[in-house]
Amino acid sequence: MYLASGVAESSIGCIVGYLYSSNHCTDFPFLSAVGTGESGKSTITKQMKIIHINGFTKEEKDEKVLQIRKNLRDSILSILGAMNHLDIKLENYENEESVRYLMSYAAAERQDYPEEFYYHTARLWQDAGVQECHGLSYKYQLIDSAKYFLDRISSIRKNDYTPTDQDVLRCRVMTNSIQKMDFEVKDGRANVRFSVYDVGGQQGERRKWISVFDSATAILFVVDCSCFDQVLREDHSKNRLLEAIQIFEQVWNSRFLRYQSIIIFLNKIDLLAEKIMNGKTLDMLIENFIDSYPRGEPGSDQRSRSSISMRSRSSSCAPLLDDEVIRTAVWHAGHSCEFYYTCAVDTHTIKKVLEGCRSVIIKKYLEAWGI
Numbered sequence: 001m002y003l004a005s006g007v008a009e010s011s012i013g014c015i016v017g018y019l020y021s022s023n024h025c026t027d028f029p030f031l032s033a034v035g036t037g038e039s040g041k042s043t044i045t046k047q048m049k050i051i052h053i054n055g056f057t058k059e060e061k062d063e064k065v066l067q068i069r070k071n072l073r074d075s076i077l078s079i080l081g082a083m084n085h086l087d088i089k090l091e092n093y094e095n096e097e098s099v100r101y102l103m104s105y106a107a108a109e110r111q112d113y114p115e116e117f118y119y120h121t122a123r124l125w126q127d128a129g130v131q132e133c134h135g136l137s138y139k140y141q142l143i144d145s146a147k148y149f150l151d152r153i154s155s156i157r158k159n160d161y162t163p164t165d166q167d168v169l170r171c172r173v174m175t176n177s178i179q180k181m182d183f184e185v186k187d188g189r190a191n192v193r194f195s196v197y198d199v200g201g202q203q204g205e206r207r208k209w210i211s212v213f214d215s216a217t218a219i220l221f222v223v224d225c226s227c228f229d230q231v232l233r234e235d236h237s238k239n240r241l242l243e244a245i246q247i248f249e250q251v252w253n254s255r256f257l258r259y260q261s262i263i264i265f266l267n268k269i270d271l272l273a274e275k276i277m278n279g280k281t282l283d284m285l286i287e288n289f290i291d292s293y294p295r296g297e298p299g300s301d302q303r304s305r306s307s308i309s310m311r312s313r314s315s316s317c318a319p320l321l322d323d324e325v326i327r328t329a330v331w332h333a334g335h336s337c338e339f340y341y342t343c344a345v346d347t348h349t350i351k352k353v354l355e356g357c358r359s360v361i362i363k364k365y366l367e368a369w370g371i
Ligand SMILES: Nc1nc2c(ncn2[C@@H]2O[C@H](COP(=O)(O)OP(=O)(O)OP(=O)(O)O)[C@@H](O)[C@H]2O)c(=O)[nH]1
Pocket: 035, 036, 037, 038, 039, 040, 041, 042, 043, 044, 143, 144, 145, 169, 170, 171, 172, 173, 174, 175, 176, 199, 200, 201, 202, 222, 267, 268, 269, 270, 271, 342, 343, 344, 345
């Protein structure tokens, strides 16, 4: 995962530093973070800011307050909507008053957060019926940070509330434009400048990815590996994990990325662990969805038959070293793919993973310069 030798790593840093200082190159290694919606791309970009640019200023944190309160409101309203839909009853019928308040608050499309809003939300969050519905959140659309923010309501409701770094990491805002972030990383004795592009992952946003593929040093493909039991927010007929696999195949086989290294972050392992602990398995996904998905071919940049083998799941599979596999291996000889398990809200482990990736990216960048 990491460069084996610290000496080798620092030499790379020196060479990159030399390239910059001697004006041998005018651009910088850059990473494009792609992946389906809510996989964690922006969260990883925020981690890079925490790790490499001294985190968030007080002003930047204050700017997140309204968004965090909106996350709180969206969370409780989604759960109440789902209780109705799934026919889950409140444990305490006296809490009906709080449901009525929040329903009329939602109907009025209010954007403010009066004290009554927090009072009724906190009261409902204690109700066992609401908790039960939260536990079934894979059946409807709920942000991953719902529990985190509902548990923190006593801080969020304060007039002088300032979000912590963790609050900022958990805050969910859909990306709908291309965001660029530049930072410097100390690599050996040199400071290496990096640029990272963060794009939106929902279906309507993906056509913009092409503009961050061009001359990317490496592609960071982020997958929510816990989402095997969920459907897409923007298209309820599609399973989230299968969509991620399909989009990955399109990226891996894209003729625009034939020489780019791809780093996969299998993200949200904390949520995956939680689901496994609660007895969830992949069986339902395999039975219900897996055969209905078309796959991509090298260079086709479109949906068609598979080139990456998933044959091991099928008992009627062809021998693995057939022409198709050889052709695929030749096609992919120019780029590599490696993966890391990540929890994007955990700064400590992301820091370690990024150190490993940094070496891959710098090596790739140097290769592009023939070094
Ligand atoms: N528990 C947990 N939550 C995560 C993890 N990664 C991301 N999240 C949360 O998941 C939500 C979605 O993350 P984002 O980073 O906004 O996802 P995205 O890929 O940028 O989504 P789009 O901008 O729509 O493409 C946020 O509320 C994050 O805090 C993780 O590893 N564990």
